[in-house]
Amino acid sequence: MKGLxxxxxxxxGASRGIGLAxxxxxxxxxxxxxxxxRGEEALQxxxxxxxxxxxxxxxxxxxxxxxxxxxxTTLEKHGSVDILVNNTGINPVYGKLIDVDPEVSRxxxxxxxxxxxEWVKLVYAAxxxxxxxxxxxxxxVAGLRPAPGIAMYGVSKAAVVHLTEELAVELGPKIRVNAxxxxxxxxxxxxxxxxxxxxxxxxxxxxxxxxxxxDIGSVVAFLAxxxxxxxxxxxxxxxGGVLLAGGI
Numbered sequence: 598m599k600g601l602x603x604x605x606x607x608x609x610g611a612s613r614g615i616g617l618a619x620x621x622x623x624x625x626x627x628x629x630x631x632x633x634x635r636g637e638e639a640l641q642x643x644x645x646x647x648x649x650x651x652x653x654x655x656x657x658x659x660x661x662x663x664x665x666x667x668x669x670t671t672l673e674k675h676g677s678v679d680i681l682v683n684n685t686g687i688n689p690v691y692g693k694l695i696d697v698d699p700e701v702s703r704x705x706x707x708x709x710x711x712x713x714x715e716w717v718k719l720v721y722a723a724x725x726x727x728x729x730x731x732x733x734x735x736x737x738v739a740g741l742r743p744a745p746g747i748a749m750y751g752v753s754k755a756a757v758v759h760l761t762e763e764l765a766v767e768l769g770p771k772i773r774v775n776a777x778x779x780x781x782x783x784x785x786x787x788x789x790x791x792x793x794x795x796x797x798x799x800x801x802x803x804x805x806x807x808x809x810x811x812d813i814g815s816v817v818a819f820l821a822x823x824x825x826x827x828x829x830x831x832x833x834x835x836x837g838g839v840l841l842a843g844g845i
Contacts (some may be wrong), residue, residue, distance in 0.1 A: 601822055602627030605675040607667060609658050609716065610685030612639035614784035615735065616750030617646075618810030621683055622818040623771045624650050628680065631671045659712040668719045676709045677728065678720045679701035680821045683713040683757075688750040691789070697749050709753040710760065717764060723771070729771035734761050735813075736778040738836050742845045748770065754778070758832050773829040775820045780836035780845070782808035804840035 606623050611618040614636035620630045620643070630651045640653035642811050654670050656663030662765060671678050687708045690701050717732060724730075739747055740754030761776040768774060781790050781798060789800040799807045816835050820827055834840060 599733045600627045601680070604679040605629045605631070605671060605677050605822075606680035606682060606821065607631050607633070607671055607678055607716070607720065608682040608684060609633045611682075612636055612643045612653075613785070614786055615645050615779070615782055615810045615813045616682075616684040618814035619684060619817045620647055620651065620814075622811070622814035623680070623682075623821065624648060626818055626822065628821075629675050631667060631674070633663070633667055633685075635674040658716070660707045661715065661791045664716055664719055666711070668723050672723060678723050678725065679728070679730045681716055681725075681730070681732045682735070682817060683716055683732070684823070685709075685712065686735065686737075686750075688747055688786075690748050690749060692748075693745075694748045697808060698751075702749055705749055705753050706756070708800075709750075710756045713757065714760060714764075717774075721768070725768075725772050727771075728776070730773075732764065732768075732772060732774045732815050733820045734774070735817075736776045737845055738746075738759070738778050738780045738840060741778055741832075741834065742840060744845055761832060769829055773825070773831065775819075775825070775828055776832040777813060777816050777820065778832050778834045778836070779808055779813050780839050782810060782813060782833075784810060793843055799837075801839055801841055801842050801844035802836075806837060807836065808837060 608620045611620045611632035637655040644651045654667045736757040737754040739751035744751035765774040
């Protein structure tokens, strides 16, 4: 990889799991990274792990004042925002779409879709419009195939995929917009999907294992870097082959 030295990234939802792994890989490639999440203590621990080129701003991804603070702080500290990784996502409900409370649906879309777009608007206005940059959205295989049980989450992630495509067309040629779609990754967020039955859940995967956060971090770093400079509007599936095998 050509590296990200001199670049500055904002990574949302990055106090643990996939977001933290993404931030760690970006730091390893030379980037300055500002991470966000709700919990200040978890963010402090994450930054201690990431090192001196990492900092944090605590707050909710769907809070407009928080978004503005993050971008303002990043510009004051580093002078630019070159990379945005929209990783924050929620899935507070399990069950059929027909049974989902409308307030829950609104919250899922507020966090998973609307706030992602609002982050893009801010970094666009903060300098990407003139200087260019790379945006990576974290989608899911649940947005590519029906996902019984997490259906509303899947609908929101399908919207992330289409949001990625629309923004890629609108923001080129200076800004590239891509996405990554993981299958089940071993994080606290996804624990309910595999805890106590990991061998059973991973059996349909041709690679016979579930994902690790680093599996996603490396792909996001590639999409953020100039090594993917002729790629935009793409959603890269990182799933151990499970979709090929007919599973999800």
